[in-house]
Amino acid sequence: MSIYLDNHSTTRLDPRVLEAMLPWLTDHYGNAGSVTHEMGRAARAAVESAREIFAASIGATAREIVFTSGATESINLAILGSVSRRGLGEQGQGHDFQQSHRPDQPDSQKTGHLITVATEHNAVLDTLDHVERLGHAVTQLPVFQEQSWLPGSHRQGVVGQLSLDELTAAFRPDTFLVSVMLANNEIGSIQNIPAIAQRVHAHGALLHVDCAQGLGRMPVSVSTMEADLASFSAHKFHGPKGVGALYVRRSGRAVRIDPLVFGGGQERGMRSGTLDVPGIVGMATAAQLAVAGLPVEAARMRELRDMLWSLLSQSIEGIAINGPPLNDPEVRLVNNLNVRVAGIEGESLLATLSADGLAVSSGSACSSESPRPSHVLLAIGLDSDQARASLRFGFSRFTTSDEVVEAATRIAAGVARLRRL
Numbered sequence: 001m002s003i004y005l006d007n008h009s010t011t012r013l014d015p016r017v018l019e020a021m022l023p024w025l026t027d028h029y030g031n032a033g034s035v036t037h038e039m040g041r042a043a044r045a046a047v048e049s050a051r052e053i054f055a056a057s058i059g060a061t062a063r064e065i066v067f068t069s070g071a072t073e074s075i076n077l078a079i080l081g082s083v084s085r086r087g088l089g090e091q092g093q094g095h096d097f098q099q100s101h102r103p104d105q106p107d108s109q110k111t112g113h114l115i116t117v118a119t120e121h122n123a124v125l126d127t128l129d130h131v132e133r134l135g136h137a138v139t140q141l142p143v144f145q146e147q148s149w150l151p152g153s154h155r156q157g158v159v160g161q162l163s164l165d166e167l168t169a170a171f172r173p174d175t176f177l178v179s180v181m182l183a184n185n186e187i188g189s190i191q192n193i194p195a196i197a198q199r200v201h202a203h204g205a206l207l208h209v210d211c212a213q214g215l216g217r218m219p220v221s222v223s224t225m226e227a228d229l230a231s232f233s234a235h236k237f238h239g240p241k242g243v244g245a246l247y248v249r250r251s252g253r254a255v256r257i258d259p260l261v262f263g264g265g266q267e268r269g270m271r272s273g274t275l276d277v278p279g280i281v282g283m284a285t286a287a288q289l290a291v292a293g294l295p296v297e298a299a300r301m302r303e304l305r306d307m308l309w310s311l312l313s314q315s316i317e318g319i320a321i322n323g324p325p326l327n328d329p330e331v332r333l334v335n336n337l338n339v340r341v342a343g344i345e346g347e348s349l350l351a352t353l354s355a356d357g358l359a360v361s362s363g364s365a366c367s368s369e370s371p372r373p374s375h376v377l378l379a380i381g382l383d384s385d386q387a388r389a390s391l392r393f394g395f396s397r398f399t400t401s402d403e404v405v406e407a408a409t410r411i412a413a414g415v416a417r418l419r420r421l
Contacts, residue, residue, distance in 0.1 A: 002357040003403045003410075007335065007394035008185050008213060009361060013282075014238040014397075020285040021240065024278040032275045033264060043277045050284035057287035058211075058232070059221030060247050066267045067280050070244035071212040072123040073260075074231035075179075077246050077271065078208045079114075079127045081257030082177050082229070083136065086112055112174040113137045117162050118379040119189070120181050121210060125375075128179070139170050143189070145381030146322075158331045159324045159380055160189025164199060171203045181210040182225070183218065186376040186392055187323030188336025190218065197226035206255060212236050216290030216397075217298065217333050222247050228255045234279065238397065239286030243279030246271075293397065301395040302334035304404050308393060309337055311408035316415050318342030322377060322390055335395040338377075344418055346388045352414040358407055361392050 004012070024046060030039030032047045051062045068074045087110045116128055118140045128138045144157035157163060162180070178200045183190045193209055200207040208229040214220045216237035222230050230247040234240055248270070249255045263272035306326060312319055319341050324332040341349065346362045353360060362374065373387035382390070391411075 001406065002359065003407050004359045005393045005395065005399065005407060006359045006361050007396040008392060010235045010241065011238045011396050012398050013240060014286060014289060016289060017239055017282045017286045021278040021282040024281050032277055033266060046277055047275055047280050050280045053284040054245060054287050057291045058247065059223040061251065064247050064250045066246045066248055066270045067275065068244045068246055068271055069242055071210065071231045071233035074244050074246035075123045075210060076127050077257065077260050078229040078231060079131065079177065079179060080260055082206060083131055083134070084258035085256055086110065086176055111135045112176045113139065113172045115139045115141065115170050115175060115178045117141050117143060117180055119143050119160060119184055119376045120179065121185060124179050124210060141166055141170060143379055147381055158189065160184055160187050161191055164195055167196065168199055175203060175205050177206045177208060179208040183213040183333050184376060185213050186374060187338045187380065188333035189324050190331050190333065193225040193227065201226065213333065215287060216294065217335050219294065234283035234286055237286050237290040240279050240282040243276050243283045245283065297397045298334045301399070302329065304395050304399055304401060305335060305337050307401065308404045308408055311405065312339065312411060315408065315412040316341060322382065323380065337393040338390060340386050340390040341415055342389065344389050344415055346390055348418055349391065349414055352418060353410060356410045356414060358410050362390060
């Protein structure tokens with residue numbers, strides 16, 4: 001029996017989502033941009049209905065949603081679109097953007113400063129590396145480490161969270177964008193986004209939030225978070241792969257960004273290209289199901305996660321949790337478990353478990369082919385050996401208690417075999 005516990009990398013398509021998508025893959029195959037005939041108008045209506053549904057699922061309005069190919073594109077659009085707009089001197093908000101960064105000023109005065117966190121997804125970190133090469137300055141803030149809770153530590157806080165004081169100290173007069181992940185894809189740490197937003201906006205900067213891991217696992221409201229830009233990916237909450245969304249605030253302090261893709265002017269000119277009607281319909285359906293089922297599913301996933309940890313801790317000597325405590329759903333995703341096993345090489349254990357039919361990972365799927373240890377685990381204070389000896393488990397609405405029991409048995413047996421070797 002194959003057991004899938006890698007739901008941070010992707011989730012199974014919900015059959016109800018597939019059912020909603022199928023008509024738009026078969027009979028209703030019109031292009032949403034071809035509104036001169038009925039099939040095109042039907043496709044356009046389906047997209048706009050999906051836009052309304054998805055927007056309501058995240059506390060936004062329909063005109064604030066831009067559909068993309070996934071969270072990676074949404075992140076690139078948010079960051080690079082903000083950088084490009086700043087270069088035009090039209091950021092649209094902030095303490096001195098319009099006054100100090102006019103198009104006729106030298107290029108050196110159009111650059112600026114961006115802030116992020118060391119534990120962000122590579123879609124953010126690699127994009128900001130590119131931004132740095134364009135001449136902008138980038139600050140990566142540290143997070144509280146595993147030893148932060150120890151008495152006498154000068155930096156006490158929740159493992160994986162950033163320090164609000166260090167964020168405030170990092171601001172510069174030219175800081176115009178801060179990018180912070182809502183919930184970490186490896187250790188499940190949840191950032192205090194409303195408090196972060198308060199400090200970002202007090203400085204006059206924009207806040208981008210990577211929400212890819214949040215929807216379906218915790219309440220997600222862009223209005224409550226006070227985000228200016230927020231990225232989502234359908235396949236993280238039982239929707240189809242290849243479709244995502246970027247929230248761009250229009251109410252209150254409207255945000256303006258430049259497009260990355262030019263052509264047909266779709267999505268109000270912010271993301272040209274033929275719309276993926278089946279994918280968009282599927283994403284909206286998946287989001288609606290995720291929100292409706294959250295109270296029950298969050299409690300069940302947390303119970304299964306805690307069950308696996310209990311079984312592993314009883315059967316494997318030298319096993320430890322990476323990241324925030326499991327007992328507080330406000331600081332750790334309910335479906336996340338990340339552990340390290342003393343004296344075990346993680347890749348060997350992964351190979352053993354894979355041969356046994358168990359699908360787990362050692363970190364982000366987007367960087368799983370890298371031989372380097374996880375940058376997230378290093379950022380929380382683990383050394384390279386500890387990081388390499390770590391496994392990540394992600395649970396979903398389709399995970400069963402029988403699978404958890406069987407997974408614990410296979411993991412314990414795999415560790416025992418490697419230790420005998």
